[in-house]
């Protein structure tokens with residue numbers, strides 16, 4: 001069985017920081033690109049706080065991380081990398097961020113949008129939740145539904161020629177109960193090469209990072225008949241468009 005709807009050919013990944021996508025979904029992205037998809041990254045923040053090096057200014061770091069993300073995108077074969085440039089560590093799911101993401105959704109018309117888990121997981125560990133990650137996930141989902149869909153929301157987008165667009169599926173990274181597993185065995189090397197472009201964020205050796213990435217993806221593949229996998233929570237709108245429930249259609253049919 002195909003891992004995704006074969007009609008799909010465009011993807012978008014909305015994250016908070018340069019490197020989030022490389023850690024969370026770059027094997028899937030590399031696989032999409034190899035299959036001929038057009039994939040666009042949308043980075044909500046400028047990554048300007050992620051260092052313990054006191055000789056670096058926020059401006060220096062933002063410039064370095066922007067270039068690292070562009071380099072990673074070239075390794076993966078992305079169509080575009082969009083930087084919304086909000087200050088790192090201060091991201092909020094504001095109407096402005098929502099509108100900016102909706103504009104990119106309308107511009108690039110993704111079938112599948114990958115984003116971050118928008119809630120805290122109180123069971124500890126990394127899932128505790130970086131506020132920027134939660135904000136990026138929340139803003140992205142709010143942009144999918146209803147902002148990208150409804151022409152009367154932010155009418156200035158329409159004036160810019162950005163017609164409404166219905167995303168077909170949202171895949172959530174870092175969800176505690178994933179329900180879709182993507183076999184990234186053939187793309188894991190490319191995904192690791194992309195991660196290694198984020199030099200400023202990596203304190204271990206390339207070998208250690210490679211081993212750690214493989215270990216994590218092998219762990220996720222367990223019991224799935226795959227060597228390496230990435231996993232997501234999949235929210236499908238089944239071609240009805242976001243916000244439409246089966247019961248809505250049933251009621252309409254009943255009325256006919």
Ligand SMILES: [Zn+2]
Nearest residue numbers: 016017020130
């Ligand atoms: Zn992050």
